[in-house]
Amino acid sequence: MFARTVAPGIEIRLFELKDAEPVFAVVERSRDYLRExxxxxxxxxxxxxxxxxxxxxxxxxxxxxxxxxxxxxxxAFAGSIGCHPIDWPNRxxxxxxxxxxxxxxxxxxxxxxxxxxxxLFDDLGLHRVTIHCGTLNTRSRAIPERLGxxxxxxxxxxxxxxxxxxxxxxxxxxxxxxxxxxxxx
Numbered sequence: 001m002f003a004r005t006v007a008p009g010i011e012i013r014l015f016e017l018k019d020a021e022p023v024f025a026v027v028e029r030s031r032d033y034l035r036e037x038x039x040x041x042x043x044x045x046x047x048x049x050x051x052x053x054x055x056x057x058x059x060x061x062x063x064x065x066x067x068x069x070x071x072x073x074x075x076a077f078a079g080s081i082g083c084h085p086i087d088w089p090n091r092x093x094x095x096x097x098x099x100x101x102x103x104x105x106x107x108x109x110x111x112x113x114x115x116x117x118x119x120l121f122d123d124l125g126l127h128r129v130t131i132h133c134g135t136l137n138t139r140s141r142a143i144p145e146r147l148g149x150x151x152x153x154x155x156x157x158x159x160x161x162x163x164x165x166x167x168x169x170x171x172x173x174x175x176x177x178x179x180x181x182x183x184x185x
Contacts, residue, residue, distance in 0.1 A: 004115045037161060148173070
């Protein structure tokens with residue numbers, strides 16, 4: 001199983017079936033906040049929807065295609081971070097994340113991204129990781145910018161979310177840039 005402590009009291013770990021209920025409770029509490037930027041929120045109507053998701057992402061991890069993790073703060077579920085399936089021939093993937101509204105602005109997702117990036121570059125040997133955010137989602141965009149990702153472009157109407165298209169800002173990080181940035185810190 002994949003798990004990493006990213007700061008005292010903050011852990012990212014691969015989703016387990018037992019997580020469906022607590023994850024659904026947070027999604028329910030955060031539905032209005034999350035649905036502005038995330039296309040899956042309106043399709044997550046029950047804990048059973050999350051169980052199906054967890055089965056898929058555990059198969060993804062077992063198949064060597066990267067982890068999808070919960071963010072746990074003092075043992076309570078607070079958000080998610082993970083890989084979209086790794087493209088092994090090109091040694092790359094994209095990552096996504098979200099956190100419960102009450103935890104935003106505290107640097108938690110940035111620390112979780114650092115832990116996940118260390119794993120992807122150091123342990124798995126990926127060459128490139130990307131992050132795509134709604135162009136108007138300034139909080140989400142601040143994370144790759146803070147981590148030293150390069151803004152590589154804007155994809156117009158790149159994602160259908162809640163009855164409309166969003167333009168996406170695409171950020172990229174190469175393994176050598178991640179190592180140089182980390183080693184200089």
